[in-house]
Amino acid sequence: NLFEKTYHEKSTTAKKPFHKVKKYSHYREMLNDKEIDAVVIASPDHWHAQMSIDAAKAGKDIYCEKPLSSSVAEGRAMVDATRKYNRVFQTGSMQRSWNQFRHAVELIRNGYIGTVQKVYVAIGDPYKSCDLPTQETPSNIDWDSWIGPTQYRGYHKDLACPIGDKRWAQWRDYFPYGGGMITDFGAHMFDIVQWALNMDNSGPINFEPPKIYSKKGLKFIYQNGISVTHKKWGEANNEIQFIGSEGRLEVSRRYLKTYPNKSLAKKPIDKINPKRVYLSDNHHIDWLQSIRKRKKPICDVEVGHRTATVCNITNIAYALQRSLKWDPINEKFINDPGANLMLDRTYRSPWNYRDF
Known part of the structure; x- marks a missing residue:
C-alpha cells in the first residue's frame, strides 16, 4: 500500500474484466499465494533483483521489466536463482518481439551489409548522483517500503512515482534508484x-x-574489434546504426x-540455409507459451543480465572517467580493484538478495 490512490484505482480496474482478483499490500504476501503460478515485476529498478529472486524461491515464473538489474552482481544472482529453482524468466526487452528489429538482426547475421565494423547507438545520459533535499513525506506514501532494499534517504517527489502527474518518472535518473537513460533506454x-x-552470452572487453x-x-x-559508440539522445531519431564493409543499416x-x-x-x-533468430511477435505471449512448454523464452534472464551488464559498466566507466578492461567470462574488471567495488x-x- 505504498500509494493508496493508485492501489485503489488499479485494483478496481482489475476487477472489471476479471472476477475475484485479489489485491495485496506487500509482494511477499502475494508470493505466498499457492494459486499464483507467475508474476510480472514492473517495480522501480532498485527492487528488481530482490523481487525476482524472492519470486524464484517461491516457485513463480517471472517476467521482469528492463533494465534487469542495478548492478552486475545482482544480475548474476538473478540468473543463478532462476536456474536453481527451474523458473521461466522473461526480461521485458520487448523489442526482441518487434518485426523490424528481428529483420535487422537477421540481415546483419546473414552478412547483407558485409562485416560489421562500427555501431552507433543514440540513447540518453548516464545517471546523476542523488543529492536531492528531503521534503515532507505525503501521508499516503509508505516511503520506507518504497525505498526497500536501497540505502535510506528522505522523501523527494522526484524519487517517487509521479502519481496524478504525467511527467516522466524522475527516479530513473538517480543512482541507486535508476541508472539514467543508459540503463533505461540502453x-x-x-x-x-x-x-x-550474437553476444547474448558475452559482452564487450574494453570501455573507453x-x-x-x-x-x-x-x-x-568487443573481442572481434567491433566498436559501439554512445551518441546523444535525440540524434538520428534515437536509432542504432550498423556500419558494415558493404553497407549500412539503421x-x-x-x-x-x-x-x-x-x-x-x-x-x-533469401539466402539458402539462412541464419535465423527466435521468432516472436508478442513478448508476453512468448513468455506464457514458454511457461507451458517449460523452455527458455526469447529474452531469458541470462540475456537480460548480459545486456544490463553492458549498461551498468557503461555507467561505471562514465563515473570513473577512465578506460576499463572487462572479462565477460569471470565478470570482473582486469587489474582494477576500485572498479570491481562498483x-x-x-x-x-x-534485505539480502543473495539469500537463496
Whole structure:
C-alpha cells in the first residue's frame, strides 16, 4: 500500500474484466499465494533483483521489466536463482518481439551489409548522483517500503512515482534508484546490438569514455574489434546504426533502413540455409507459451543480465572517467580493484538478495 490512490484505482480496474482478483499490500504476501503460478515485476529498478529472486524461491515464473538489474552482481544472482529453482524468466526487452528489429538482426547475421565494423547507438545520459533535499513525506506514501532494499534517504517527489502527474518518472535518473537513460533506454538499444552481434552470452572487453568529460561519446569494443559508440539522445531519431564493409543499416522504433540497397529493409531473407533468430511477435505471449512448454523464452534472464551488464559498466566507466578492461567470462574488471567495488551495491537490512 505504498500509494493508496493508485492501489485503489488499479485494483478496481482489475476487477472489471476479471472476477475475484485479489489485491495485496506487500509482494511477499502475494508470493505466498499457492494459486499464483507467475508474476510480472514492473517495480522501480532498485527492487528488481530482490523481487525476482524472492519470486524464484517461491516457485513463480517471472517476467521482469528492463533494465534487469542495478548492478552486475545482482544480475548474476538473478540468473543463478532462476536456474536453481527451474523458473521461466522473461526480461521485458520487448523489442526482441518487434518485426523490424528481428529483420535487422537477421540481415546483419546473414552478412547483407558485409562485416560489421562500427555501431552507433543514440540513447540518453548516464545517471546523476542523488543529492536531492528531503521534503515532507505525503501521508499516503509508505516511503520506507518504497525505498526497500536501497540505502535510506528522505522523501523527494522526484524519487517517487509521479502519481496524478504525467511527467516522466524522475527516479530513473538517480543512482541507486535508476541508472539514467543508459540503463533505461540502453536496456532496449544495447540489447539489439548484443543480439545482432550474437553476444547474448558475452559482452564487450574494453570501455573507453571520452577523453574530455561528456555525457556522450563513450565507446565499448568487443573481442572481434567491433566498436559501439554512445551518441546523444535525440540524434538520428534515437536509432542504432550498423556500419558494415558493404553497407549500412539503421533501425529504430520508427523504421528500418538499409544502404546502398534500400530494398533489403523490406525483402525477406533469401539466402539458402539462412541464419535465423527466435521468432516472436508478442513478448508476453512468448513468455506464457514458454511457461507451458517449460523452455527458455526469447529474452531469458541470462540475456537480460548480459545486456544490463553492458549498461551498468557503461555507467561505471562514465563515473570513473577512465578506460576499463572487462572479462565477460569471470565478470570482473582486469587489474582494477576500485572498479570491481562498483559491481555490487549496498543493501540495507533485512534485505539480502543473495539469500537463496
